[in-house]
Amino acid sequence: MPPNTQILAPGLNLFPKLKPPNKTLTFHQISVLILTFIAYASFHASRKPPSIVKSVLGPNINSNSSTTDSTVNLAESNSSSIDTGWAPFDGPEGTQRLGELDLAFLLSYSIGMYFAGHVGDRIDLRLFLVFGMMGSGIMTIIFGLGYWFSIHVLWFYVSVQIVCGIIQSIGWPCVVAVVGNWFGKSKRGLIMGVWNSHTSVGNIIGSVVASGVLEFGWGWSFLVPGMLVILVGVLVFMFLVVSPDDLGFEPLGKEIEMSVEEGNVENSVEKVESEKAGLLDQTENSDSLVTENSDTLQAENTDSLAAIGFLEAWKLPGVAPFAFCLFFSKLVAYTFLYWLPFYIRHTAIAGVHSSHKTAGILSTIFDIGGVCGGILAGLISDVIEARALTSIVFLLLSIPALVFYRVYGGVSMIANICLMFLSGLLVNGPYALITTAVAADLGTQTMIGGNSRALATVTAIIDGTGSVGAALGPLLAGYISTKGWNNVFLMLILSVFLASLFLIRIARTEIKGKLNEGKWCWNTVDTH
Numbered sequence: 001m002p003p004n005t006q007i008l009a010p011g012l013n014l015f016p017k018l019k020p021p022n023k024t025l026t027f028h029q030i031s032v033l034i035l036t037f038i039a040y041a042s043f044h045a046s047r048k049p050p051s052i053v054k055s056v057l058g059p060n061i062n063s064n065s066s067t068t069d070s071t072v073n074l075a076e077s078n079s080s081s082i083d084t085g086w087a088p089f090d091g092p093e094g095t096q097r098l099g100e101l102d103l104a105f106l107l108s109y110s111i112g113m114y115f116a117g118h119v120g121d122r123i124d125l126r127l128f129l130v131f132g133m134m135g136s137g138i139m140t141i142i143f144g145l146g147y148w149f150s151i152h153v154l155w156f157y158v159s160v161q162i163v164c165g166i167i168q169s170i171g172w173p174c175v176v177a178v179v180g181n182w183f184g185k186s187k188r189g190l191i192m193g194v195w196n197s198h199t200s201v202g203n204i205i206g207s208v209v210a211s212g213v214l215e216f217g218w219g220w221s222f223l224v225p226g227m228l229v230i231l232v233g234v235l236v237f238m239f240l241v242v243s244p245d246d247l248g249f250e251p252l253g254k255e256i257e258m259s260v261e262e263g264n265v266e267n268s269v270e271k272v273e274s275e276k277a278g279l280l281d282q283t284e285n286s287d288s289l290v291t292e293n294s295d296t297l298q299a300e301n302t303d304s305l306a307a308i309g310f311l312e313a314w315k316l317p318g319v320a321p322f323a324f325c326l327f328f329s330k331l332v333a334y335t336f337l338y339w340l341p342f343y344i345r346h347t348a349i350a351g352v353h354s355s356h357k358t359a360g361i362l363s364t365i366f367d368i369g370g371v372c373g374g375i376l377a378g379l380i381s382d383v384i385e386a387r388a389l390t391s392i393v394f395l396l397l398s399i400p401a402l403v404f405y406r407v408y409g410g411v412s413m414i415a416n417i418c419l420m421f422l423s424g425l426l427v428n429g430p431y432a433l434i435t436t437a438v439a440a441d442l443g444t445q446t447m448i449g450g451n452s453r454a455l456a457t458v459t460a461i462i463d464g465t466g467s468v469g470a471a472l473g474p475l476l477a478g479y480i481s482t483k484g485w486n487n488v489f490l491m492l493i494l495s496v497f498l499a500s501l502f503l504i505r506i507a508r509t510e511i512k513g514k515l516n517e518g519k520w521c522w523n524t525v526d527t528h
Contacts, residue, residue, distance in 0.1 A: 048206025099478020117460020132170030147219025369424025
């Protein structure tokens with residue numbers, strides 16, 4: 001298969017040594033993982049500033065705080081200059097206004113997600129992704145300009161968040177579709193578990209950067225991450241290769257799915273993932289079976305290579321249950337994403353309130369736990385070959401973790417860090433698994449004939465539905481927190497429980513299937 005030079009990234013034309021046969025299939029797979037990782041990490045870094053500046057824009061700590069004024073002043077000695085609030089968010093209804101600001105972004109993001117995936121299946125994913133990155137960076141910077149131009153009108157910030165949400169929705173379907181093009185199902189849970197840590201890594205980078213420049217003015221907390229997204233967008237434009245066949249390699253997702261139909265998954269995966277497989281003209285022996293199967297299936301399923309419709313994607317087995325599970329799972333994750341720094345700032349730890357900067361940096365512990373949780377969930381799901389069961393276990397274990405964090409998180413800094421890490425690990429584990437490995441599995445399942453072009457649409461449906469929950473969670477937290485944080489945690493625990501209910505039927509099917517196949521050997525006795 002000759003390279004598709006018409007849509008090849010310009011960086012590879014500038015540096016011909018990056019093309020085959022100078023560089024192998026494995027090299028380009030790693031390059032794609034790194035580029036998409038950095039790209040989506042920068043997206044999330046630019047989403048973090050609103051949560052970091054919440055305690056600066058919103059009302060101050062109530063006078064009935066458990067700490068004395070002198071203690072609070074001592075803890076805030078380095079941040080008193082940014083404690084005056086910012087209209088229109090500094091009034092009695094400030095927390096509700098901040099929640100509405102989150103809603104503006106996340107609701108437009110969730111709506112845009114459905115359309116972004118549909119469009120992403122039909123145009124150049126690299127250019128579409130770059131457009132989203134450039135637009136996101138510009139809108140993030142525009143939000144920060146409100147600081148320098150002293151803008152105190154609510155509609156300005158809401159409008160910017162709406163546009164930013166629509167543009168940011170482009171990112172996720174694009175990066176998942178690109179990675180799905182380059183990797184088959186073998187070890188997909190582990191690969192995407194590691195890769196999906198970009199979400200938490202981006203949150204960490206965004207928190208540290210936004211907190212670090214906050215003392216110079218909250219506008220800088222938006223300007224710097226916005227510039228970061230734009231710079232990474234240039235890098236993606238220059239070097240991202242969307243599909244293996246753009247370089248003359250065999251389309252991996254398609255080859256594997258065709259071999260699944262013939263019951264020869266393991267051999268196919270070995271051929272695809274081996275460096276020696278390389279270009280088609282170099283695989284004389286290993287491609288004979290795959291080529292024969294490919295010709296037959298392509299003749300029978302020509303129509304399946306067209307981009308799948310929106311309603312047809314909803315009807316695919318497993319899409320709806322995982323989508324609604326992600327609705328509640330993402331509700332919890334994004335409530336922490338947008339309100340955790342604010343919660344830490346307004347909750348005494350060992351009798352002392354943290355400064356704005358300390359609260360922002362401390363909140364990254366939750367994301368560090370999320371990195372570990374995503375990797376662990378992906379690894380476990382690969383070992384036991386049961387995505388739904390893995391997700392349910394993580395979700396149910398997160399319930400006591402959230403209870404302990406609320407009750408004992410304020411005892412000491414050590415207890416707060418440990419419980420926050422555990423909560424992040426258990427909450428973000430299934431969230432990461434569903435948005436990556438599960439979405440990729442469902443988008444390339446055998447019943448649609450290995451149609452990898454359905455991947456962006458399925459990914460958009462699952463993450464778009466989850467994003468509706470992500471929009472609802474922070475909004476509810478803004479209102480419920482005025483009645484006490486115990487009520488917020490009760491909402492989070494109920495959401496986690498509901499998320500697990502949607503996967504019970506699939507998990508039961510997984511368990512029965514593995515037991516019948518004898519794959520869980522500790523449950524079977526060899527009588528031969």
